[in-house]
Amino acid sequence: MAEDRDFNSASFYRFLTEKKLMASRCKKCHALYLPPHPICTRCHASEMEWVEMKGSGKLAAFTSIAVGPSSTIEEGYDRNNPYVVGIVKLDEGPKISGRIHGLDAKKPAGIKVGIPLEAEFPEQTEGRSPYVTFKTT
Numbered sequence: 001m002a003e004d005r006d007f008n009s010a011s012f013y014r015f016l017t018e019k020k021l022m023a024s025r026c027k028k029c030h031a032l033y034l035p036p037h038p039i040c041t042r043c044h045a046s047e048m049e050w051v052e053m054k055g056s057g058k059l060a061a062f063t064s065i066a067v068g069p070s071s072t073i074e075e076g077y078d079r080n081n082p083y084v085v086g087i088v089k090l091d092e093g094p095k096i097s098g099r100i101h102g103l104d105a106k107k108p109a110g111i112k113v114g115i116p117l118e119a120e121f122p123e124q125t126e127g128r129s130p131y132v133t134f135k136t137t
């Protein structure tokens with residue numbers, strides 16, 4: 001059961017493999033933590049509960065990457081085929097970073113902060129931590 005999982009990154013990753021974006025919420029002051037924290041840094045309570053994020057949000061900041069790590073080079077990204085990584089402010093409040101699909105990475109000047117995005121859960125690659133990406137809606 002979800003409620004039994006520890007409030008840490010390992011649980012967060014496990015939820016991602018189940019295509020769920022989960023945050024921890026303080027039962028006392030309702031602060032949300034993503035990635036999840038076991039203790040509330042706002043009120044210091046240690047009573048947390050899991051909450052599933054809808055996965056929708058808005059682009060808060062971004063960068064276009066032309067020279068990425070080897071995993072992205074293997075996927076075909078390079079100087080001529082850059083990709084966008086951004087910070088997404090979820091509708092529920094927390095921010096999360098991830099690759100953003102559906103934007104023209106070659107023309108970053110045309111990308112507007114605030115555009116609506118939706119979470120995607122890519123198939124897992126062996127030897128890589130599960131991750132979340134976003135796409136334009």
Ligand SMILES: [Zn+2]
Pocket residue numbers: 026027028029030031040041042043044045
């Ligand atoms: Zn709290």
